Amino acid sequence: MRESAAERHDRLLGLVRERGSARVSDLASQLGVSPVTVRRDVEELAGRGLLDRVHGSVSWPQDAASPAAGPGGSGSGLVLGMLAPSSTYYFSEVIRGAHEAAAGAGARLILRISDYRPQEDQARTEGLLSAGAEGLLIAPGWQHPGDPAAFGDWIASLPVPTVLLERRPTTGSPLDGLDRVCSDHAHGVLLAVRHLVDLGHGAPLLMARADSPTALAVRSGYAEALAVLGLHAPQDVIESVPAELAPHTFDQAVRALREAVHSGVATAALIHNDVDAIQVVQRLAELGVRVPDDLALIAYDDEVAALADTPLTAVAPPKRDVGRHATELLVERLGQSGGAPRRHLMLLPQLRVRDSCGAPLS
Template sequence: MTAAESEDSFLHSARPKWQWAADRLRQDIAEGSWAPGDQLPVERELANTLSVSINTIRRAVGQLVREQVVLRRQGAGTFVCPEPAPTAPGRRLVGVLVPSTTYYYPRVIDGLQRVLRGAGFGVVLVCSKYDLDVERDELRGMLDTGVQGLVLVPSLHLMDDPQSYVDGLRDLPVPYVLAERRPPSPEPDDPTTFVGADHAGGVCKAVRHLRDLGHQRIGFLGRVNTGTADQVADGFEKATALLEVDVDPRVRSRRLLWQPQEITAYARQCATAGVTAVFCHGDRDAAALVVAVRRLGLSVPGDLAVVAYDDEVAEVGDVPLTAVSPPKTEVGALAAQLLLHRVEGGPNVPSQQVLIQPRLVIRASCGARLAEPALTASA
């Protein structure tokens, strides 16, 4: 083993691997292995080269992104910054932690960034990919970067004690706001500032619309273990009870992941149970249900009306989906505004807890609007 290899081995064992990997990549860039503007190899290739895991490389690259040594281009890859761009002395930064940058959250991020940048703040954006270890380390990394505030979308649904986690955030050294998350079992005086979509209210709008269209037997095809799955499911239970809609237990089903054959079986069950409408948590599952129903020789919305929740890709397809559309951009923008208020106003700023109602976007999959009542002839 050479002296350099011995030193690398020592460094590798003496501190976290991701920091060692970040140093190696930073050194390679400084020595010209990749020139400004060059694209870095894919994560797996980097991991194999450095004999570390994919997660280690992701954290290392994330650190280089924060340092503005490299930059990520959505859908393209990771590139060496064309010119060094260190943070200017005195420039104010806000850290933003999201679990995903590819589904649901791009519009939340857009709303956040427009408000923060308009107020003269730089944005340090990190993604946890629903990994609690990454989430913890990225949060620490943002604090080390010197952010003045945080907008957080933590993966509370993956935690054993999410309320304790939320309570622990009060010890952070900077102001923070939760976006699309709220304390799961708060005490009456919980001071957490948050803003999110009123998911239960959005579900109620959808169920009321289906009821007004004449549907009395409605199914629920839902998910488990997502950030909003329980809120959507609870909203459906409350809405159907409030509106006195019949829900057959056989077609009230939730899964971690719906397989095509399971959706086909669900469609058959709806036909057997006399269900005339289904509320689906997720555009993709709703679209798959439409396909399954049509393969059974039935029609949408003639035999089965379908309403989705999310409105990410609901208008794509042969039968555009009626969908509950959460106010994603508005949630991001308001979260940023609330954080700026806390940063500028100091510790005595009152906490605010805001829910924004989603819209119901009517498309072809539910049969559109309720028909006007027929006029009766006068005697």
């Protein structure tokens, strides 16, 4: 199976984090890709503030925690640990917000990546504690509905204050009593559906993955939005998968969307996520369906939606603010003597309107 760019980015960051610094040529050899690919990756990661570039080499940011810096090393104030499922795409902004808030509080942030392997979350978190973390920001690598029950109970018994990021455990579970900061994806989906309806469309189709908590939240939010607006889904959700991992299945999903447009079932669609939406638009054009002329479209995530040939209207979860508010909450919690009420903070996404919705129907 071909490695995705996100997976390669995580491996690259892991190598630099372990060494502190590395030459681009050495990274290319370690990753098994060309130096041109590594330079492109480094440019993207440096642009996100995750790496520093110096004369053909890259290094871990000086104000971020390095493996060699133990609890008594440089930046000897508060040490915060963060577990994230990825350091790219959606979570790069969450990490950036956490990093900025930690720096603003005079704290160091130690980052570990689970690569969406929830069975490894506990061991990686124990590594953060061993490195001196006095409080934890945890975004488990859950992907499927059963993952919280199978891989989550240990989080409730951690020995230091803990804040969950972008994860909503089952109501009444031990994890439900922890502090958490999340995007309100149901609100984001409602913004998208209402916008399309206000443009004169009927209920939009949903084309979505089912491989992450965000994807599952978008799906449940879609059903809630239709109920709130008194609408009925024009047909079942179109199941999507990453095009690079299953091109035939992805193409089948696009063809199902094309058929819905040609048959008049729907004139609008919401697609999770941005990358899928961009590829859907490209493939639809090859199949004779134009966006926005034949199909009004909104993407969910707003990571790269604005870069499409036809800039995509997109729901933008407040990713950076999630990281910032969670870190501020954790720092506040660490400064308290105990007994303060736990908090569940829900941040509202925004709808960023671009070209892919078109004009109102006549």
